[in-house]
Amino acid sequence: MGDPTADAPHPQPETDRTARPPADLTDSAMRLVRGSLSHSRAAAVRLTLWTLLHAAPALVAGKTLALAVDHGFLLHRPRTAALWLGVFALVTLAGAWASRQTYPSLAEIVEPQRDRLLRDVVTGTLRRAVARGPRRRDDSAAVAVAQLTRQVEAVRDSLAGQLMLVWQFVLTVAAVVAGTAAIAPGAVPLVAAPLVLALTVFAVLAPATVRRQRTAFVAEEVLAHRTVSTLHALRDLVACGAAEKAEREMLDAIDAHLRASRALARLAAVRRMIVALGAHAPLLLIVLAAPTLVRHGMTSGDVVGVVAYVLATLEPAVRLLIQGVGASWLRLAVAAERLSAASRHPAPGTDPQPARTPVDGSAELSDLTFAYGPDAQPVLDGLDLSLADGDHLAVVGPSGIGKSTMADVLAGILAPDRGQVLLGGVPLEHIARGDLHRARVLLPQDPYVFAGSVRENLCYLAPDTPDDAVAAAVEQLGMARTVQRLGGLDAILTPAELSSGEAELIALARAYLSPARLVILDEATRHLDAVAEHRVEQAFRRRPGTVVTIAHRIAPARRADRVLLLDGVRPLTGTHDALLASAPLYADLVGHWDTGVPGTDEACPGNTGRAVSAPASASDRSSSCPSADPAP
Numbered sequence: 001m002g003d004p005t006a007d008a009p010h011p012q013p014e015t016d017r018t019a020r021p022p023a024d025l026t027d028s029a030m031r032l033v034r035g036s037l038s039h040s041r042a043a044a045v046r047l048t049l050w051t052l053l054h055a056a057p058a059l060v061a062g063k064t065l066a067l068a069v070d071h072g073f074l075l076h077r078p079r080t081a082a083l084w085l086g087v088f089a090l091v092t093l094a095g096a097w098a099s100r101q102t103y104p105s106l107a108e109i110v111e112p113q114r115d116r117l118l119r120d121v122v123t124g125t126l127r128r129a130v131a132r133g134p135r136r137r138d139d140s141a142a143v144a145v146a147q148l149t150r151q152v153e154a155v156r157d158s159l160a161g162q163l164m165l166v167w168q169f170v171l172t173v174a175a176v177v178a179g180t181a182a183i184a185p186g187a188v189p190l191v192a193a194p195l196v197l198a199l200t201v202f203a204v205l206a207p208a209t210v211r212r213q214r215t216a217f218v219a220e221e222v223l224a225h226r227t228v229s230t231l232h233a234l235r236d237l238v239a240c241g242a243a244e245k246a247e248r249e250m251l252d253a254i255d256a257h258l259r260a261s262r263a264l265a266r267l268a269a270v271r272r273m274i275v276a277l278g279a280h281a282p283l284l285l286i287v288l289a290a291p292t293l294v295r296h297g298m299t300s301g302d303v304v305g306v307v308a309y310v311l312a313t314l315e316p317a318v319r320l321l322i323q324g325v326g327a328s329w330l331r332l333a334v335a336a337e338r339l340s341a342a343s344r345h346p347a348p349g350t351d352p353q354p355a356r357t358p359v360d361g362s363a364e365l366s367d368l369t370f371a372y373g374p375d376a377q378p379v380l381d382g383l384d385l386s387l388a389d390g391d392h393l394a395v396v397g398p399s400g401i402g403k404s405t406m407a408d409v410l411a412g413i414l415a416p417d418r419g420q421v422l423l424g425g426v427p428l429e430h431i432a433r434g435d436l437h438r439a440r441v442l443l444p445q446d447p448y449v450f451a452g453s454v455r456e457n458l459c460y461l462a463p464d465t466p467d468d469a470v471a472a473a474v475e476q477l478g479m480a481r482t483v484q485r486l487g488g489l490d491a492i493l494t495p496a497e498l499s500s501g502e503a504e505l506i507a508l509a510r511a512y513l514s515p516a517r518l519v520i521l522d523e524a525t526r527h528l529d530a531v532a533e534h535r536v537e538q539a540f541r542r543r544p545g546t547v548v549t550i551a552h553r554i555a556p557a558r559r560a561d562r563v564l565l566l567d568g569v570r571p572l573t574g575t576h577d578a579l580l581a582s583a584p585l586y587a588d589l590v591g592h593w594d595t596g597v598p599g600t601d602e603a604c605p606g607n608t609g610r611a612v613s614a615p616a617s618a619s620d621r622s623s624s625c626p627s628a629d630p631a632p
C-alpha cells in the first residue's frame, strides 16, 4: 500500500534561505522594526516616555548616593543619608511602576505587527498554493501556514524583546552619562571612552557574529535533515550497499555542526571581553583615577556615585545588550527573512489554472516516475499507460513490484516525482480535491467500514442514492444475503464483527454506487471466494466506466480486456494470451497461480485460481470467505 502522507514535500535543509548575506537578513529585520514603529507612532512615543521614567533610577542612583555619602554618612548625619537613600528608593519604585507601564505600549506596537505579518504570510502562502493549481500541494500549504504561524509568534516575541532591550539600553546609558556629568564632569571620558570603544568593536564584529551564528543554525538544520532522511531510507541504504557512504555523510554533518558550535563558543568568549571592555574597564579607570579626580575637586561621595553608576546601572545594561542582541537579533533576522519570502505573492501572470472536471473514465499515465524518498530507488520509472473509457485492465506482477504504488499514483493519493496523470483528459492536479472522489474511486487492500448503518456505509460516496438503486447494487454484487444477515439497510454495523469478506463486499458496493467513472480495485476481492469474486467482477463490467483491478488470482487477469505486467524493468501490456506467449515472467506467474498453494483459494467453494502472495492461514482464510449468494 502506498503512503498517503507522501503527498507532503520532503523536508529540505534551510541552507537556501539562510545562506543569504548577513546584510540581507539584517535588512529584513530592520524593515520589520521600522514597519512596526511607523505603524504605531503614538505607541512608540508612549513607550519612549515610559522608558524614560523607567531610566530615572539610573539617572539619580549615583547622585543620591553621592549626596547620602557627602552630606550624610561622612558628616555623621544618618537621617540626611537615609533621606537621600529614601529619595532613591522612591525613584526606583517609580521606575518599576513605569517599567510595568511600558508593556501595554509595547503590545500596541508588536501585536498589530504580528497581525499584519500573519495576514501577509497566510495570504501569500495560500495565493501561491492556489497559483500552483487547484489540487496539488494544498496540504503542504496548510502545513506551511501552520509552521509559519509559529514563526510569526517567535518574531513577535523577539521583536518585543529587541525593542525593549535597545530602548532601555540607549536611555540607561544616556542617564548614566548625564548623571556622571552632573556630579563629576571629569569622569565622563573615563566612562564614555571604553563604552564607545566596546560598542564599536561590537558593531565591527557584528557581521562575523551573524555569519557564525547563521553557520551554526544551518549546520544544525543540515544535521537534523540528514538524520531524518537517513533513518527514513535506512532499509534502502542497507539494501543498495550505501550504508558506509551514508555514515560518512552523517559524520561530516556532525563534524560541521561541531565546528560551528565551537566557533559559536569562541564568539561567546569575545562577547564577554566586549562586556568587560564596555562596563568593567570604566570601573577600573575610575578607581585608578580616583586620587587625581579627588585632587581636582571631586568628593568621596562623587566617586561612590560614579562607581554606583557604572556597577549598578551601566554593567547590566551593557551585558544585556551585548549578550541579548546577538542571538535574539539573528533569530529575528532569519525569521523575518523567511516570513517576507512567505508573504510573497505569486508573480503576475501566474493565474491559477481553473479547476476542471474529467469528461469520462479514461486515464493516461505518461513518463510516470515515483520513489518513496529523495534517495530511494524509484518504484515506478517512466511508466506509460493509456486506458480508454470502459477499459478493463488487470495489473499483475511479483509482490512488492509497485502495483499498489501505481494504484495510489493513478488515484492521486501519491504525487509523482515526474510525469503526468490525466483522468478523463484532465491533469490530476487540475481536478479540485473536493471533486476527485467523483472522478475516481480506489479500493485499497484493507477495506474501510465505519460504525454506522449499512446504508450509510454503502452510500458514503453518493449520499443521495435512492433505495431502488441501492437494492439493485446489492443484487448485482450478489450480497443480498449478506445485507439480510446484517439486519437490512438500516441495521447499525459493528465493524469488528464483520468477516473480512463481508467488509470487502460493503466497500465494493460503496465503490459501485459512487459516481466515479474510474474504479481502481487493489486486491479488493481477495477475501471473496472465486464465485463471489466473479460475480462482483461482472457487476463492475456492466457498470459504465473504466476498471483497473490489481489481480491476486489468474481468473481476473484472464478475463480482463488487457493485462499490465509490472516487472520492475519494462512494463508490458497485452491480452492474457499475448503476454502468456511473449512474457516469461507472466508465464511464471500464471504457472505459480495454476500450481496452487494449499490453504488459500481452495478453502473457498468454487475457486478457480490461486493467490500469488504469501498464503494466509487456513483458519483465517476460511473465516473470511463469505458464502457466495446463489448465482442468478
Ligand SMILES: Nc1ncnc2c1ncn2[C@@H]1O[C@H](COP(=O)(O)OP(=O)(O)OP(=O)(O)O)[C@@H](O)[C@H]1O
Residues within 6 Å of the ligand: 001, 002, 003, 372, 379, 397, 398, 399, 400, 401, 402, 403, 404, 405, 406, 613
Ligand atoms: N510507504 C512506503 N514507504 C517506503 N516504501 C514503500 C512504502 N510503501 C511501499 N513501499 C515499497 O515500495 C515497493 C512497492 O510496494 P507496493 O506495495 O506498491 O508493491 P505491490 O506490488 O503492490 O506489492 P504487493 O503485491 O505485496 O501488495 C516495495 O518495495 C515496498 O516495500
